[in-house]
């Protein structure tokens with residue numbers, strides 16, 4: 125049985141990784157190096173691929189291992205190490221000692237958390253300090269509720285790629301090391317939903333399937349659910365989760381939740397769940413400031429042999445200010461580019477390497493692009509749009525920019541507030557609704573919005 129799962133698992137992991145890599149590197153490069161490799165074995169930690177030749181195996185090992193590990197980290201896959209060997213070598217190994225994949229399964233408890241997502245590797249800045257401190261406290265005292273201070277549930281929210289998943293795994297890794305007796309579960313809301321529906325589907329053939337599902341989650345010591353916004357619109361699952369939550373809470377078990385938005389902004393969430401999400405501690409993770417971005421790059425370079433000069437680090441930190449995942453991607457691009465082209469990592473080479481990266485992001489519409497388009501349209505500087513001035517024309521441009529960002533980008537209101545110089549989410553909501561009402565009643569405003577949208581598409 126276990127063998128069956130693992131057999132499928134290596135294919136599944138390989139497919140996920142290859143698919144993600146295909147979106148990062150050029151098609152030519154992908155077809156040359158990545159496409160031909162095949163998953164050979166997976167023992168719960170190490171994923172081994174076979175490559176068509178010795179040369180390919182060596183190239184993959186030297187030039188692509190980091191990329192694989194990065195993608196594995198991004199996708200949160202349960203893989204610690206990657207190995208490439210040639211087909212010839214693989215045949216030799218297989219004929220000597222056919223490794224049955226069950227053999228490698230040990231009865232020892234395996235750490236299910238991504239090993240590099242630790243507190244040590246997490247850079248602290250003003251954008252995430254509160255979240256990190258709370259996460260630490262929770263990791264040290266899971267389930268703490270002394271009447272005065274309750275950190276249960278602990279709810280973290282913030283935009284994409286700002287470090288929520290990393291923080292949850294850091295708590296997991298900490299508990300795995302310090303409290304190995306505890307049953308700590310990390311699950312994404314998506315996965316929870318899949319498991320729930322599949323347990324219902326299996327109900328006819330296996331009467332225990334649903335019960336097993338329920339007990340697995342309701343009887344653990346620490347339950348971490350990532351991206352709870354995906355509970356939206358899932359009525360049945362919300363009902364079950366409500367009961368799981370109550371069981372855990374009443375037994376003093378720790379619940380940790382993450383989301384891209386605060387509880388009150390999760391639409392279609394049962395009110396009783398929303399209320400419970402607010403019982404404990406809610407903290408947000410904001411956009412990292414320049415200093416933090418620099419520190420993050422330095423952290424990622426720690427322990428790597430790559431030589432990257434300070435001016436490249438500053439260039440990257442300046443250029444990529446949206447989220448940390450993008451920042452890592454840009455750094456990796458520079459590293460890969462210098463490796464593949466054997467060029468020295470100068471600032472010009474870094475710029476060259478990021479040409480495509482910046483082009484990719486420009487093609488997408490983002491908040492900067494919306495603000496600069498609105499700025500051109502109203503002849504008001506971008507700095508005033510996100511600033512504090514209250515002149516009539518600036519205020520109008522600002523509200524239009526807020527409206528467009530709300531409508532065109534699926535960002536939490538809190539994040540939008542941060543883009544506009546730390547404004548409160550209620551101010552953002554006010555601007556959005558005001559312009560929305562004006563569009564309905566005022567023809568000029570309707571045309572303005574349409575013109576700006578068209579001009580955005582042409583940029």
Ligand code: ADP
Nearest residue numbers: 245246247284285286287288289290420448449
């Ligand atoms: P989210 O879950 O919020 O979308 P992730 O936790 O997946 O974001 O983070 C994206 C990437 O950025 C990960 O590789 C993570 O290690 C890295 N990262 C995020 N925040 C930090 C930080 N403060 N210090 C170091 N790395 C970080």
Ligand code: MG
Nearest residue numbers: 288289290350
């Ligand atoms: Mg995440």
